[in-house]
Amino acid sequence: MSIQRNIRILSLFANIGVAEARLNEIDGVEVVVANELVKRRAELYQRIYPHSKMICGDILDDAIYRQVVDCCLENQVDVVMATPPCQGISTAGQQIEDDERNSLTIPALHAISDLRPRYAILENVPGYLKTSIVYNGEIKLITDIISDKLSAHYHISFNVINTDDYGVPQTRERAIILLSRRDQPIWQLPNKHNKKVTMREVIGNIPQIDPFVKDLDSIRFHKLFPKYEERRKVALSISKWNVPPTHIFRQVRAMRYTPTGCTAFDNEEFKPIKANGDFVKGYHNTYRRQNWDTPAYTVTMDNRKISSQNNVHPGRPIGKDEKGRMLYSDARALTLYELMKIMSLPDDWPIPSDTQEAFLRRIIGEGIPPLFVKQLFCMIR
The missing domain is CATH 3.40.50.150 (Vaccinia Virus protein VP39)
Structure with missing residues (x-):
């Protein structure tokens, strides 16, 4: 032996x-x-x-x-x-x-x-x-x-x-x-x-998380995301690192109308815009939602931005707006907890x-x- x-x-x-x-x-x-x-x-x-x-x-x-x-x-x-x-x-x-x-x-x-x-x-x-x-x-x-x-x-x-x-x-x-x-x-x-492991298998059971929109007043924000606090508490009950990311309204609005696996550049109406209202010119791997049924794209160091490479949550259809346009959930970058899961870090990794x-x-x-x-x-x- x-x-x-x-x-x-x-x-x-x-x-x-x-x-x-x-x-x-x-x-x-x-x-x-x-x-x-x-x-x-x-x-x-x-x-x-x-x-x-x-x-x-x-x-x-x-x-x-x-x-x-x-x-x-x-x-x-x-x-x-x-x-x-x-x-x-x-x-x-x-x-x-x-x-x-x-x-x-x-x-x-x-x-x-x-x-x-x-x-x-x-x-x-x-x-x-x-x-x-x-x-x-x-x-x-x-x-x-x-x-x-x-x-x-x-x-x-x-x-x-x-x-x-x-x-x-x-x-x-x-x-x-x-x-x-x-x-x-x-x-x-x-x-x-x-068999490849997909995003759906790893983070698909995490309930919807709304982003925090830093440039909206509280009235407009809660009109846009009336269940924000409720969903935030559920997210944090899963992990202290499952924190809703912070974004700006014009980027969140574009992503709310962007289907799974697509980029906001392909939206008919709500395309990415700058602060002055001009259209953003960028690569089509930015302002892009990931796919549920494939592995995630490569996690980069700049993973907190909607405007960077392939950072946006896949999202799910959640209904239509008052004009009949389809809306999608989770108009945000992935949370740190979701990134940890995608990186195959263990849940008990002892991060202080x-x-x-x-x-x-x-x-x-x-x-x-x-x-x-x-x-x-x-x-x-």
Whole structure:
């Protein structure tokens, strides 16, 4: 009878630990050391994961790097997980070729080289696999640098996956680079699921939630949403993060007349308008309701706005106005709780109650769904 050994992980660029939120569901798997540059994120990580050793600081600083490596050696880390910032590469970012963040893979490779863990994973956006950086005075593909530096000791596989193939109710493409030390079994991707999980399955049982419209007086607001308070109380009874989003009237009005899966730009009458009454010119993935019967679109960092990419609740027909035009419910962005469900974060994820919602929304838009990460680590458990 073989005895399974525990898996001790170093999490680099850990943020607040979205990726590792479900690893505690696997016996013997734990993040023992983590590193994050931004103090606010590092402090929140430590509150969520009090048993991990969080080292806050710049991994490019020799003293911080040495502290991370020494702590890993002391704790016998045998897996390195690194998710370097992707804003310089992501199609949702500015795609700046010489963005210094594109080079943050290098200290992760140094850590793998110095620690010689059994396994390592690098995760990023798909464009990561085609990105070049300056390394030792030469412009080289990141993938070539990884191979040159580590292939003597590791079997390396370069993959592009979509998380909706693995039971995550969200379409999110990621580059996944798996490294297996040559004396270990090869780390492989989990099997794809036969069926995709839809938004209806994950958030379809959440009752209607009206938005708060900040630029209407109370009389007009309550005429528009007479059950706002009642619905708000029901929403908060489900989760303290199920808070009605705040929007402006002209955007809410456009979405009230927009069917499921459609954009307000296609409305015959109530199209998106600016404050001066001019029509908005924008992409048709904005002012768009999501679909009930597919996985959600990719959650981005700017997920609180109706005017940003694919952020609006699918909605349901709720009747007609006085002129016979169909109205639709939930003319709003998804609540933070709904986003957590779509990101496959567990309901009991111990987020401190004093965490700011806007901060959490942005962080969640940066993360990789933890349900996929859990399945991935089950492959070596």
